[in-house]
Amino acid sequence: xxxxxxxxxxxxxxxxxxxxxxxxxxxxxxxxxxxxxxxxxxxxxxxxxxxxxxxxxxxxxxxxxxxxxxxxxxxxxxxxxxxxxxxxxxxxxxxxxxxxxxxxxxxxxxxxxxxxxxxxx
Amino acid sequence: xxxxxxxxxxxxxxxxxxxxxxxxxxxxxxxxxxxxxxxxxxxxxxxxxxxxxxxxxxxxxxxxxxxxxxxxxxxxxxxxxxxxxxxxxxxxxxxxxxxxxxxxxxxxxxxxxxxxxxxxxxxxxxxxxxxxxxxxxxxxxxxxxxxxxxxxxxxxxxxxxxxxxxxxxxxxxxxxxxxxxxxxxxxxxxxxxxxxxxxxxxxxxxxxxxxxxxxxxxxxxxxxxxxxxxxxxxxxxxxxxxxxxxxxxxxxxxxxxxxxxxxxxxxxxxxxxxxxxxxxxxxxxxxxxxxxxxxxxxxxxxxxxxxxxxxxxxxxx
Numbered sequence: 001x002x003x004x005x006x007x008x009x010x011x012x013x014x015x016x017x018x019x020x021x022x023x024x025x026x027x028x029x030x031x032x033x034x035x036x037x038x039x040x041x042x043x044x045x046x047x048x049x050x051x052x053x054x055x056x057x058x059x060x061x062x063x064x065x066x067x068x069x070x071x072x073x074x075x076x077x078x079x080x081x082x083x084x085x086x087x088x089x090x091x092x093x094x095x096x097x098x099x100x101x102x103x104x105x106x107x108x109x110x111x112x113x114x115x116x117x118x119x120x121x
Numbered sequence: 122x123x124x125x126x127x128x129x130x131x132x133x134x135x136x137x138x139x140x141x142x143x144x145x146x147x148x149x150x151x152x153x154x155x156x157x158x159x160x161x162x163x164x165x166x167x168x169x170x171x172x173x174x175x176x177x178x179x180x181x182x183x184x185x186x187x188x189x190x191x192x193x194x195x196x197x198x199x200x201x202x203x204x205x206x207x208x209x210x211x212x213x214x215x216x217x218x219x220x221x222x223x224x225x226x227x228x229x230x231x232x233x234x235x236x237x238x239x240x241x242x243x244x245x246x247x248x249x250x251x252x253x254x255x256x257x258x259x260x261x262x263x264x265x266x267x268x269x270x271x272x273x274x275x276x277x278x279x280x281x282x283x284x285x286x287x288x289x290x291x292x293x294x295x296x297x298x299x300x301x302x303x304x305x306x307x308x309x310x311x312x313x314x315x316x317x318x319x320x321x322x323x324x325x326x327x328x329x330x331x332x333x334x335x336x337x338x339x340x341x342x343x344x345x346x347x348x349x350x351x352x353x354x355x356x357x358x359x360x361x362x363x364x365x366x367x368x369x370x371x372x373x374x375x376x377x378x379x380x381x382x383x384x385x386x387x388x389x390x391x392x393x394x395x396x397x398x399x400x401x402x403x404x405x406x407x408x409x410x411x412x413x414x415x416x417x418x419x420x421x422x423x424x425x426x427x428x429x430x431x432x433x434x435x436x437x438x
Contacts, residue, residue, distance in 0.1 A: 012336045080435070084348065084351070099438065102436045112435045
């Protein structure tokens with residue numbers, strides 16, 4: 001069972017974020033795109049926080065979070081976007097889909113660790 | 122930010138005229154590259170960031186040889202404009218067909234105004250806003266510093282190039298779409314130096330392969346693209362225009378890429394240097410606005426400063 005699911009098509013980002021969180025003592029699973037993310041979330045009821053990119057192949061991150069709240073009817077998992085996108089329209093769409101927070105890349109682990117711990121507990 | 126320069130190959134042996142060319146180049150943001158006779162083709166094979174060629178009609182030992190060299194250069198690199206210096210009249214009209222096909226224009230030493238016009242037409246025909254040049258440099262350098270620690274990052278003055286030859290073995294492409302520009306950003310680099318960089322970052326080379334290099338270049342591309350998009354591309358609805366596309370052609374044998382346009386490209390060369398072991402990585406970032414370019418509509422995206430959040434920080438809703 002993992003506490004945090006990191007969804008990013010870039011293995012560089014997946015490795016960087018998951019290694020940082022594991023070193024901080026958190027249990028982490030990873031997914032390579034939105035489809036894979038939905039599948040991993042379905043299979044693991046222990047996931048409390050999803051950290052997700054926006055621009056990904058097969059299924060983008062915002063579609064994925066909309067499906068988490070809609071198709072999966074999962075209203076409790078915390079959703080954080082980790083992306084190069086910072087446009088207000090994107091953020092509004094994220095907010096409307098139930099996204100709890102937004103991080104503009106690059107990832108800065110120490111700056112977000114406390115918040116991630118709370119959201120994953 | 123310095124205005125973009127362009128590198129030109131100078132195939133002209135006139136002792137009288139060379140200082141004039143040098144002075145002209147200094148005044149017009151050109152970097153002259155002098156080549157010894159007989160080395161033209163090898164220089165053309167190794168230089169991937171040329172803007173054009175200044176060629177003298179007496180460069181060859183005979184008019185036939187001059188024509189033959191011009192034809193050989195044009196056949197090898199047709200994208201490079203060959204501008205011919207003549208001693209008589211500034212025209213190609215009275216020259217053999219081989220020369221007329223190979224060269225794009227002619228000038229005489231006594232009237233450099235004609236050369237200025239040709240340079241403007243063939244090399245500096247696209248104007249790039251200074252804020253755009255500065256922004257690309259800042260965004261790219263910042264991404265490279267964050268992704269390629271502990272290397273020191275420096276940048277050459279931006280170049281205008283007409284070359285279509287690809288540098289290194291590895292390149293990435295990502296579309297740039299906005300109301301004022303449509304085209305691609307292309308990053309080019311060599312695999313070997315990048316592999317060594319990754320090995321240093323992971324403090325052991327085991328398990329590091331070309332896919333890791335691909336991933337790193339992909340993430341660098343993504344981050345630069347994101348920075349560019351957030352700074353210069355608002356959600357301004359370019360959907361109708363997005364339907365227009367042209368095929369891109371890549372020829373691996375000749376390390377050649379065409380975007381279906383004769384337009385020159387905006388090129389940045391970034392040099393990454395390891396002060397500890399002397400290792401170096403070179404990355405070329407090319408901006409190719411092949412589908413649309415209206416710099417008069419260029420603008421930076423205005424963000425609500427009250428809502429600005431530093432990159433890497435969590436903005437809670």
